[in-house]
Amino acid sequence: KGIPSETIRLLASIVLKENVFVYGKKIYQQVLGGAMGSLFTLTLANIFMWKWHKELVRRQDMTENANTWHPNIKLEYKIGKSLLFLDVLLTNINGALSTSAYHKPAAEPYVVPFISDHPRHVFENIVQTSLRRAIKYSLTFQSFNDERRYIKSTFLYNGSVYC
Structure with a gap:
């Protein structure tokens, strides 16, 4: 027994x-x-x-x-110090949560080309949205500055006159 x-x-x-x-x-x-x-x-x-x-x-x-429920939705199980959620990178730095903007490698560094025939407000909205996103997702001033530089180089790459 x-x-x-x-x-x-x-x-x-x-x-x-x-x-x-x-x-x-x-x-x-x-x-x-x-x-x-x-x-x-x-x-x-x-x-x-x-x-x-x-x-x-x-x-x-x-x-x-x-992952078998729908062909366009795939989940990943990860263990580590960082996590991607939508367009935010969450990172554990010695027990403190840090956030920054995440850029998908396949989509970046492209935006609507500034030489296209889109109305002017479309380009202004792209700039404003990018800066809002940088402010919203950057937990530190350093990560904000990194994101701001990334935005500027992306816009210059795409022919922006707003930089």
Whole structure:
């Protein structure tokens, strides 16, 4: 029949919470985790990793399943310090959230050519919208200046007279 689950949980708690060791003729209590080399601690680590891996696989399967719903909508599962969301790049810099404008490589650095026959207000709106986006998405003055320089070079590349 085996040992009841509750007994195993209680024993695991004792092993993890009451772990002491001697170093330099002093007694220390380990307050987090278990003793390295202990067979029981190794078993607990394997159980933890198995459970964590099982959840990771479940999330990846969910993403793959969602990608079958529509041919034009694809989701990506990513782990890292930055995340793309629409046209914003969110970045974790030492625990602080930073945002900046993101430019899709396939679409940039092109805008409506300034030599085209579009009405003048179209070009003015492109400039205003680009600057608004830079202000809105740039969390720091440095990222705003980087984006402003990017906008200027993009407009010059496309023949702008507004720079």
